[in-house]
Amino acid sequence: MTYTKKKILLVGVLLGIYTYTIVTYFTPWFAEKTYWTAFDYIHFKEASRTPINITDYIHSPLSPGLKWCSSNPFLDSYDRKTVFYMEHIWYKWSETQLQSVYDILTKVALSRNTTDGYITHMAYPEKTHLPCPNKYGLVRYGKSLGTGKVLCGIATVPPSAKCIIYSLGSNNNFEFEQAIIEQTSCQVHTYDCTSSPPKVPIKGLTFHNVCMGEQTNLQQHIFPYSVRKEKLYNNETVIFKRFSQIVQENNHDHVHVLKMDIEGAEYGVFADIFNSSKGINLPFQISFESHWWYHDFYHAILHQHMFNQLWKKGYRFLYHELNPGDASCVEWTLMRVFC
Known part of the structure; x- marks a missing residue:
């Protein structure tokens, strides 16, 4: 050749x-x-x-009765066409959610270890999260996974916007609050009825020896750590306040971020928040750790209803991260896109 x-x-x-x-x-x-x-x-x-402006038009069947949340300052830099594109993907996923949950729970029932990683699949299609368009992207405030939280665009909020952050649960560690105050213009209100304020006052932080939500007996039955259970629920001086009451007492028209790490009590807080009276604005961004300990019937039910409500209330997933010490605990960050 x-x-x-x-x-x-x-x-x-x-x-x-x-x-x-x-x-x-x-x-x-x-x-x-x-x-x-x-x-x-x-x-x-x-x-x-339609006779209305396109900026007020965008709706989603996943959040009935709501429209594009123009009051959310974190959405100013979003390309709405991109969000529309994602909504189609999420809606297609939602149509097969029951089958997905059934398959996942079948695997969980057969093995104690298969909970790892599957929890996120029950909440949203994890490879299609809402992007954070801010030039800084997602930022962790607080150095460690255990105390830090990942947020989107907080540093860009100007002082004139009066950024407000509610931090639920401190366990006497204020690494998150300290990072927020040092790197942003936000004011932080920490709520924890089980711990004490910082030994050295932190400028920009207001500590409330109060827990958010309604005090019930449910958590003491499903919380697996008996020592902390005694501390939480056998104390007659513990004070609980509802989200709507706290917002009104603080005279806050809005809450930019709600952060939670409260060892399973997040379900009660969400139940309270979503049942708030009309006229109370829900947080623009939420960052929290969810807990679903292995083979727990209570948490499985609460988990599904909580995330279904988050979808309906207009929240979309920005980020998640499995707790390296216990993958049944997951860190989440969500943005309110429709309100």
Whole structure:
């Protein structure tokens, strides 16, 4: 075979490999992109026919009765078309959620260790989280996973916006609060009826020896750590206040961030917040740790209802991270997109 023929053959082989690669790996991407672009076109075309402004139009079937949360300052830098694109993916996922939950719980029932990682699959399609468009991206406030929380765009809020953060649960560790105050213009209110204020006062931090939510007996039955249980529930001086009451007492029109790490009591807090009276604005961003200890019937039910309510109330997932010490505990960050 001559040199020219070998060269032609080599070029042919390379073209074949190139064509195969394009067809195999890029065609599905183009098809999906075209598919969702078509959906966007339909929705935007429908929006153009309405008498209201497009900036007030965007709705989602996942959050009935709500619209684009224009009052949320963290959404100012969002590309709404991108959010629309994500909504289509999330809606498609929601249609098969029951089957997914059934399959996951079947695996959990057969093995104590399969809870790891599957919890997130029951809450949202984890590879399709809402992006944080801020140029700084997601930022952890507080050095460690145990005390720090990941938030989006907090540092960009100007002092004139009067940024307010409610931090539930401290366990006498104020690393998160200290980081927020040092790196942002936000004022922090920490609520914890089981611990003490910082030994050295922190400027910008107000400590309340109060727990948020309604005091009930449910948590003492499902909380697995008996020592802390005694501390939490056998103290007659413990004070609980509802979210709506706290907001009104503080004279706060809005809460930019609600942070929680309260060892399973987050379910009661969410139940209280979502049952707040009309006129009370829900937090723009929420960062919390959820707890679902292995083979726990109570937490399985609470877990599903909590996340279903978060979807309905307009919250979308920015971030999650499994607790390295116990993967049944998960750190979450959510943004309120519809309100």
